Amino acid sequence: MNKSEELLLLKGINKKFGPVQILYDVDLSIYKGKVHALMGSNGAGKSTLMKIIAGDYTLDSGTIHLDNQLININSPGEAKSHGISVIHQELNLVKELTVSENIYLGKELTIGFGNFINSKKKALSKTKEIINKYNIQLDPLKKVKDLSIGEQQLVEILKAVSEESKVLIMDEPTAALSAEETKQLFKVITSLKSKGIGIIYISHRLDEIQEICDYVYILRDGRNVSEGLINHFSNERIIEEMVGSQIDNIFPSSDRKKGDELLRVEKIQNNILRSISFSLYEGEIIGIFGLIGAGQSEILNVLFGTKKKADGNIYVKNKLAKISSPIDAKKLGLAYVTENRKEEGLLLELGSEENMVLPSMGKFSSLGIKKQSLIKKVANDYKETLKIKLASISQPVKNLSGGNQQKVILGKWLLTGPEIILLSEPTRGIDVGARVEIYKLLDQLANESRKGIIMASSDADEVIGVSDRIFVVFEGEIIAEIDKSEATRERLMEFASGAKYLKEGV
Ligand SMILES: Nc1ncnc2c1ncn2[C@@H]1O[C@H](COP(=O)(O)OP(=O)(O)OP(=O)(O)O)[C@@H](O)[C@H]1O
Ligand SMILES: [Mg+2]
Structure with a gap:
C-alpha cells in the first residue's frame, strides 16, 4: 500500500x-x-x-x-x-x-x-x-x-x-x-x-x-x-x-446412530415461546438456529431452569421432570454452556484447572483422594484437547485470552459428566484450530459416549456442519425442522428471517 x-x-x-x-x-x-x-x-x-x-x-x-x-x-x-x-x-x-x-x-x-x-x-x-x-x-x-x-x-x-x-x-x-x-x-x-x-x-x-x-x-x-x-x-x-499446519475437514463426518429418547419436550410455552415440542435421543445433536432474540436461547433457559417456569411438560428419560432451577437440571444430568463468559462465574483469581474441577469436586469428594486425582487428570486431558493456552500452570483465568476463558467454561461443564448437554454459541470467540477440536469433541460425546446434545448457534455453517437435525426458530416458534442432508445456509436464513414462513403460511 x-x-x-x-x-x-x-x-x-x-x-x-x-x-x-x-x-x-x-x-x-x-x-x-x-x-x-x-x-x-x-x-x-x-x-x-x-x-x-x-x-x-x-x-x-x-x-x-x-x-x-x-x-x-x-x-x-x-x-x-x-x-x-x-x-x-x-x-x-x-x-x-x-x-x-x-x-x-x-x-x-x-x-x-x-x-x-x-x-x-x-x-x-x-x-x-x-x-x-x-x-x-x-x-x-x-x-x-x-x-x-x-x-x-x-x-x-x-x-x-x-x-x-x-x-x-x-x-x-x-x-x-x-x-x-x-x-x-x-x-x-x-x-x-x-x-x-x-x-x-x-x-x-x-x-x-x-x-x-x-x-x-x-x-x-x-x-x-x-x-x-x-x-x-x-x-x-x-x-x-x-x-501452522493445514486443516482439511473442519466438521467431523461420523455416521451417528440415535438410540433411546433422552429428553422430551411437550408444548412449552411462555411469554416468548410458542408451543415448543420435540424429542432428543442418545447419540444425537440437534442444532437450533434463529436470528438473535428469536427464542433459541429461551428454549435452553427453560430446559435448564434458568428462566421461570413455562407451561408444558419436560420428560427426562421418559419421566416427568420438574425443572425449576439449574440445581434441578444438574441433578437430572443436564449441563448448560451459555454464551456469556461474564455470567458464567469463572473464579477469576484461580487457575483454569481449578476452575474446571471445582463443580465436580463436591460430587466426588466423599470418594477420596483417588477420585480427585482422576478428575484432575481428566481436567488436564480437556485442557489438552481444547488447546487451552496458558503462560503457566497457575495462571489465573482473568489473564487468559477471551477465547481461552470460553474453553475453560466448556471443560468445566463437560467434567460434570452430563447426559444432556445444552450449548449456546459454543465457539463464539474461539479460533478455527480450537473450533475443529470442539466439533470433534461434540461428535465424540454424541457418537461414542451416547450423550444428547442441543446446540443453539447463529452461525449457519456451524449448525449445518455439526447437527443431525436443525430446528429453525422464528418469533418463539420452531417453524421448520430440517434434516442435515437437506440443510443449506440459504434455507436456514430464509426460514429464520420469516420470509419462507410468511410466504408459505406454514
Ligand atoms: N495481564 C496479563 N497478565 C499475564 N498474562 C496475560 C495478561 N494479559 C494477557 N496475557 C496472556 O497473553 C497471551 C496473549 O493474550 P491475548 O489476550 O493478547 O490473546 P488474543 O490473541 O487476544 O486471544 P483471543 O483470540 O482468545 O482473544 C495469553 O497467553 C494470555 O494469557
Ligand atoms: Mg483477544
Whole structure:
C-alpha cells in the first residue's frame, strides 16, 4: 500500500508479563481509509497488542509513530488525545441513559460551561449530526436498555468516533451480533473508511474478514508470520498461517446412530415461546438456529431452569421432570454452556484447572483422594484437547485470552459428566484450530459416549456442519425442522428471517 498513506507504524514491539514473553518484535502498519485484519489463534497476542496501542499496557521495547512522528502512549487518555479509539468487546454503556447521553458522557466539559440542560441539548444535536454523518438507524433519545445488543454496539462505535478519531480498533465487534446487525456495522465501517479513518479489525469469522478487510496481518505465538492484501489470502491460507499446519475437514463426518429418547419436550410455552415440542435421543445433536432474540436461547433457559417456569411438560428419560432451577437440571444430568463468559462465574483469581474441577469436586469428594486425582487428570486431558493456552500452570483465568476463558467454561461443564448437554454459541470467540477440536469433541460425546446434545448457534455453517437435525426458530416458534442432508445456509436464513414462513403460511 501507498507509504504516504501510512497513519500508524509499530516497530519491534516486545511485551512480557512477568517472565513470560507475549509479543516478539511485532511490526504493524496502519493506513488511512483501510481496514486491517489482525488474525491469530486464541492467545496469539492480538488483544495485548491492541491494549498497547490503546494505552492500557505499556510496551517493553519498540516504537510507535503516528503521522511520521514518534509518539509515546502511556495511558488511555494519551491514546485518545492522539486520535486512537478502541471498541472493546465488552460494552461499557450506562443502560439507564439515552443514546446521546451515553455518547457524550464524561465529555460535558468540552461541550461548554453552560448548565446541564444546555449541554444535554448540545449532546443531542451533536449525536444527531453523527448519526446522519454515518447514516445509522438509531433513535438518539432511546434508553440504551431498550436497544438490541447490535444497536448497543453501534452506540459504542459512535462513542468512539465522536472524538476526532484517526485510528479505530475493533476487538471482535461482531461476536454478539446477528447477521443483520453485522451488515449494519459493515455499512458504518465503509463510511468510516471513506472518511480516512484507519481501522484494525479482530475477528475469528473468516467470511467477515474476506468481506470487509483490505489487508491482513497474521500473528502466531506473539510473532508476525505473514501479511498482505486480502486478495492474496484465501481462508485456507489464513488458517494455515494461523495454526501452522493445514486443516482439511473442519466438521467431523461420523455416521451417528440415535438410540433411546433422552429428553422430551411437550408444548412449552411462555411469554416468548410458542408451543415448543420435540424429542432428543442418545447419540444425537440437534442444532437450533434463529436470528438473535428469536427464542433459541429461551428454549435452553427453560430446559435448564434458568428462566421461570413455562407451561408444558419436560420428560427426562421418559419421566416427568420438574425443572425449576439449574440445581434441578444438574441433578437430572443436564449441563448448560451459555454464551456469556461474564455470567458464567469463572473464579477469576484461580487457575483454569481449578476452575474446571471445582463443580465436580463436591460430587466426588466423599470418594477420596483417588477420585480427585482422576478428575484432575481428566481436567488436564480437556485442557489438552481444547488447546487451552496458558503462560503457566497457575495462571489465573482473568489473564487468559477471551477465547481461552470460553474453553475453560466448556471443560468445566463437560467434567460434570452430563447426559444432556445444552450449548449456546459454543465457539463464539474461539479460533478455527480450537473450533475443529470442539466439533470433534461434540461428535465424540454424541457418537461414542451416547450423550444428547442441543446446540443453539447463529452461525449457519456451524449448525449445518455439526447437527443431525436443525430446528429453525422464528418469533418463539420452531417453524421448520430440517434434516442435515437437506440443510443449506440459504434455507436456514430464509426460514429464520420469516420470509419462507410468511410466504408459505406454514
Ligand atoms: N495481564 C496479563 N497478565 C499475564 N498474562 C496475560 C495478561 N494479559 C494477557 N496475557 C496472556 O497473553 C497471551 C496473549 O493474550 P491475548 O489476550 O493478547 O490473546 P488474543 O490473541 O487476544 O486471544 P483471543 O483470540 O482468545 O482473544 C495469553 O497467553 C494470555 O494469557
Ligand atoms: Mg483477544
